[in-house]
Amino acid sequence: MKKIVLTFLVVAFAAVGVIGLSSCGGGDDTTSGGGGSDTSAEGGEGKEGGILKATYASFPDYMDPQLSYTAEGWTAMGEVYIPLLTYKHAGGAEGAEVVPGLAKEMPKISNGEKTYTLFLRPGIKYSNGKPVKASDFPYAIERLFKVNSGGSVFYTSIVGAEQFSKTKQGGIPGIETNDKTGEIKITLVEPRGTFENELALMFAAPVPKGTPNEDLSANPPPGTGPYMLVNVKPGQGWEYERNPEWAKANSKAMPEYPTGTIDGAEVDVIRNPQTQVNDIEQGKYDWMQNPVPAARYTEVKDKYEGSQFLVRDTISTYYFWMKTDRAPFDDQKVREAVNYAIDPAALERIYSGQIKGTQQILPPGMPGYSKFELYPHDMAKAKELIKEANPSDMDITVWTDTESPNNEAGEYYDGVLKELGFNTTLKIINADNYFTVIGNQSTANLDTGWSDWFQDYPHPNDFFQPLLAGESILQTNNGNFANFDNPAINKEISKLRAEQLGPEQESAYEAMDEEIMKEAPWAPYGTRTLDTFVADNIELDSIIYSPTFFEYLTSFEFKE
Amino acid sequence: MAIDPQPEAVPVAGGPDPAFPAAPEGASSDRGPWYLAYKRFVRNKLAVSFLGLFVLIVLFVLAAPIWANHVAHTGPNDSHTLQKLRVGDEVREVVTPEGRPIGPQWFEADGKFFLGADSRLGRDEMVRLMYGGRTSLFIGVIAGLITTITAVILGLLAGYYRGWVDAVIARILDILWSLPVLLFGIALGVSLQVGGLGIGPLEIKAGSNWIPIFVISVFTVPYVARPIRGEVLALSQKEFVEAAVAQGAGPLRLMFGEILPNLASTLIVFFTLSIANNMLFEAALSFLGAGVQPPNSSWGTMISVGEELLTTQPLLAIIPGVMIMLTVLSLNIVGDGLRDALDPRSKVRLEAHTGMVEPEGASV
DSSP: BBBOOSOOOOOOOSSSSTTGGGSSSGGGGTTTTTTGTTTTTSSSSBOOOOOEEESSSOOOOOOSSTTOOOOHHHHHHHTTOOOSSEEOSSSSSGGOOOEESSSSSSSSEEOOOOOOOOBBBOOOOOOTTTTOOOTTTHHHHHHHHHOOGGGGGGGGGTTHHHHHHHOOOOOTTTEETTTTTTTTEEEESSSOTTHHHTTOOOOOOOOOOOOSOOOOSOOOOOOOOEEEEEETTTTEEEEEEEEEIIIIHHHHSSSSSSSSSSSSSEEESSSSSHHHHEEEEEEOOOEEOOOOOOOHHHHHHHHBBBTTEEEEEOOOOEEEEEEETSSEEEEETHHHHHHHHHOHHHHHHHHHTTTTOOOOSTTTTTOOOOHHHHHHOOOHHHHHHHHOOSSSOEEEEEEESSSHHHHHHHHHHHHHHHTTTTTEEEEOTTTHHHHHHHTTTTTOOOEEEEEEEEEESSHHHHHHHHHOOOOOSSSSSOOOOOOOEEEHHHHHHHHHSSSOEEEEEEEEHHHHHHHHHHHOEEEEEEEEEEEEEEEBBBBGGGOOOOOOTTEEEGOOOOOO | OOOOOHHHHHOOOOSSSSSSSSSHHGGGGGGHHHHHHHHHHOOOOOHHHHHHHHHHHHHHHTTTTIIIIIIIOTTTTEEEEEEETTTTEEEEBBOTTOOOOOOOOOOTTTTTTOBBBSTTOOBHHHHHHHHHHHHHHHHHHHHHHHHHHHHHHHHHHHHHHOHHHHHHHHHHHHHHHHHHHHHHHHHHHHHHHHHHOOOOOOOEEEETTTTHHHHHHHHHHHHHHHHHHHHHHHTSSSOOOOOOHHHTOHHHIIIIIIIIIHHHHHHHHHHHHHHHHHHHHHHHHHHTSSSOOOOOOOOOHHHHHHTTTTOOOTHHHHHHHHHHHHHHHHHHHHHEEEEEEETTTTOOOOOOOOSSSOOOOOOO
């Protein structure tokens, strides 16, 4: 999943199922949480039309389907780029169900679960009027590798992809297509239990052949969804308009995909979340994508809960990473010391009660989660461990982003490290490009810092492969911030993801969670609740909270 | 050999100084101009009382370690999120589970959290206020010194040599003058805070307080250098300079031995006023995240932290704001008083050039 840059938003609902479902939307609206095939947003109580005025606290990491790997970016582009498979438009566990997108039906899986065959629906066009071709899919996957996307790690199991990621030329032989019949045949090196989920991520959304292999955030490529991006001004905002091809062609080819009621949306980046809250209260904006800031949380909750404000559990982990391949964090004792020194109870207050303390990788609600606590808060023990380890390099840089309260969490962490005897420099980076900066191995002094992770799909592999597998250590757009590379764990990760998830695999993931935490590449501290705050002219109950894309743009409706 | 600057420095404009009518004027020859200035300043009750206020503020911030170690028993950056305060029989949480910091305790908790906690990190607001004041004053004074020294050198060179030296220096100052100071300061501050700065052997680490000092110094130089250049232009035509030339004085001696002493009164005024301006500049930069970096405090960063809680705990933003206001006000009044005392006929004014008291540009 994605990182949430900010605290973000959304989401969660996630809780997929486990937690969130019951709290979903009050139930007085048949569309809420109703799910995919009922085409959601349509037929709610609201009226058709209108331009949604929305605000984000930061600009997404990228406005490019192959590159974006944050919740902001996925929320922003979820209704613009439709992959071959997609997630059901529903809240809760149902929203994690993979359904056909541009593909006619779910893939036929053959050849010992190594070959996936899909057929493109005929007649689908990009917003620029060009027809979508089967060969656009491999083009998008190749583009993913060519732009060094953080999402490329999901597709290296395709035959030849590993090689292609190095040479970046010659194509990927594991994907065969036929533009006439729309057939797409994908062959994997080994079975991969999560592959359908991964085909439903925006990384794999087709883009027209010839789309430049570079960051297109300022001028995003055409998509196939009900809305298209226009007027993107990086750092400032963007707009949505109806995709002209949607009514003409695509909605007929994909009748179960929601069309949405609003005519479009205008998004402004407003970096002060306090201002955002005031603007929503005054009706200047209809929706804020990021959560209400901690300082206003209690007030907004008391005043608007149920009418304009909803709180959801998410499947997420907030953590501090430590670069395990360089001093002083190459010493396991130092990393253990940090885990003992961090007190999730203090961070719960810093997040105004919006996180629940945990000290492990998998969050509650994720299959394989089983609570354990290897490092109960114990400052004396932490100091003792540091003394034993006696690290030679005590000068470290601590990284976090500007989004409150992540910046305060960073200040807290900085203070804890100082108490342990480190000389720290705190770097608070603009939330727009925080993950780009810390995901670039050539950034100087990446020692330790803050991050978070929200599930991409309800499978524990999503918390291990992109974040803690050796193969996910990338030069740029790195997701394995700890540069954690343990051969035994790497092997276990690849073994487990080849299998279908069952009770046996779940307990293996459970063991892996503890195994990794024994090595302490992270100091996890909590799982987050997120909220949605809208103006009083928006139907709160019709908004669908997907565990993957959070609020779906097609589910916003103005009240009558 | 230097000529007494006082009578020469300024063309006579308005007859005898009303503060010193005829008789003392005659006596002044054996008392000296500085004594006269002192007398004039002391007669300015307003300036004297604000000088007293400024001294109090300086003492207040200098007392920071005493308060921190003996009263509050905490450092300015120490977090107390989970700590509980015992007030009589009552136990109060420094930060509630909902993340609300404790309000002012005054002396109820023996001086701990005198002004309450600053944020959800539960840091002692009073301790941060004192240490933050040190930072703000330090930056204001050091940047003022750097500005003044640089401006004097540039002003002397331009005013003395004239010609192309003057042309180059004056144009560079014009360019700096024409930049939108606050926007540029933010841009420079932010980029330096990320990457640090290395000029030859001089290296400023990212996050260091020397970065706002550097930024402020660069942008305030023209406001001091241009009027100084003008004065040097006028002074270098004076008879005492010609006399020194006749005695064989070289350019260095003329600039620093003859002209500079005549600038002293102007410089003292400029320096005082520029500290005030620099503190405002620093506050604005810090408020916008381009100045003093967390977790360190300055009055500007404290306003920024307090702004978040403006609706529930307005004191957190108001107190550092009032401190800035009092300090700047006292420096301005003292500066005006000094100008009146040192050079009653002077028309030099250091304008509040930065105008960044209200950072409108930010989405506040």
